[in-house]
Amino acid sequence: xxxxxxxxxxxxxxxxxxxxxxxxxxxxxxxxxxxxxxxxxxxxxxxxxxxxxxxxxxxxxxxxxxxxxxxxxxxxxxxxxxxxxxxxxxxxxxxxxxxxxxxxxxxxxxxx
Amino acid sequence: xxxxxxxxxxxxxxxxxxxxxxxxxxxxxxxxxxxxxxxxxxxxxxxxxxxxxxxxxxxxxxxxxxxxxxxxxxxxxxxxxxxxxxxxxxxxxxxxxxxxxxxxxxxxxxxxx
Numbered sequence: 001x002x003x004x005x006x007x008x009x010x011x012x013x014x015x016x017x018x019x020x021x022x023x024x025x026x027x028x029x030x031x032x033x034x035x036x037x038x039x040x041x042x043x044x045x046x047x048x049x050x051x052x053x054x055x056x057x058x059x060x061x062x063x064x065x066x067x068x069x070x071x072x073x074x075x076x077x078x079x080x081x082x083x084x085x086x087x088x089x090x091x092x093x094x095x096x097x098x099x100x101x102x103x104x105x106x107x108x109x110x111x112x
Numbered sequence: 113x114x115x116x117x118x119x120x121x122x123x124x125x126x127x128x129x130x131x132x133x134x135x136x137x138x139x140x141x142x143x144x145x146x147x148x149x150x151x152x153x154x155x156x157x158x159x160x161x162x163x164x165x166x167x168x169x170x171x172x173x174x175x176x177x178x179x180x181x182x183x184x185x186x187x188x189x190x191x192x193x194x195x196x197x198x199x200x201x202x203x204x205x206x207x208x209x210x211x212x213x214x215x216x217x218x219x220x221x222x223x224x225x
Contacts, residue, residue: 002155033211042118042201042215043156056212090155092211099144099210103155 004104006091012110018079021107023091025072029102031055032074034066035090037106043090049074050096078109086111115139116204118216125192126224133187133219135202140183142204146213147176147187150199159200160187161210192223 003026013019025032031050035043045058049068063079072093078085088106117136125131135145146161162169162176162185169176173190189196199220203213 002157004155031211033213035213040218042203042217043213045212045214048212056209058212092155094211099146099158099161101146101158101211101213103157105153105155 002102002104004091004093004102006089006104006107008107009105010108010110012112013081014112015081015083017081018077019081019109021076021078021089021091021109023074023076023093023104025074025091025093026102027072028095029072029093030096031094032068032072033092033101034074034076035092035103036060037088037090039087046076081111083111085109115142115214116202116216118202118219120219121217122220122222124222124224127193129192129223131189131192131196131221131223133200133202133221134184135186135204135216136182136184137204138183139204139206139214141206142214143208144205144210145176145178145185146203146210147174148201148203148215150201150218156201189221192221194223194225197221197223 005024033048034046037043047057052068068074090106092103147159148156150156175188178185202216
């Protein structure tokens, strides 16, 4: 087990709706990153949070936003869902300056 | 723009064989090159990683070969086992970070008996 827990495991939403995905990291992991993995593709970096501040963003629009909390939990919010947002969303965490990145099992989001 | 190109897309080897997966990158600012293994229904798990100051790194049955001048790196799995059947991703990052990764498209490996 990686110690990174994501919820829910599966989610179905309708185009235009908003969604919040949650992640719980290991204690001491003050860096959390979110990735989007489309079917048959590699994960794509969405953004990273370090000590509750955004610390880098990939090529994703502002309707993708996040929060990180002091208790090592974090959220990914997606507004105005589009069909192409259907994917596996992965949360990953690591200790500061550690190369060991731990991924959760992901949330499978389907947008209809 | 795909910055890390991975091949082959899929690979079938017999037990005991040595599958080789290749990756090529474009951005010379990349300075960290990990390989991840992903089983169905699970997130990726770090296998082995290398930095460009060395040309080869071994951990157990996994070896990374790195060619800085060619901007290529590869994963070799020695004495492959059916339990190694999974999807393998190469990745790269820059600025010393191991967490803002650019992934390849993946290689689905099947190891047969």
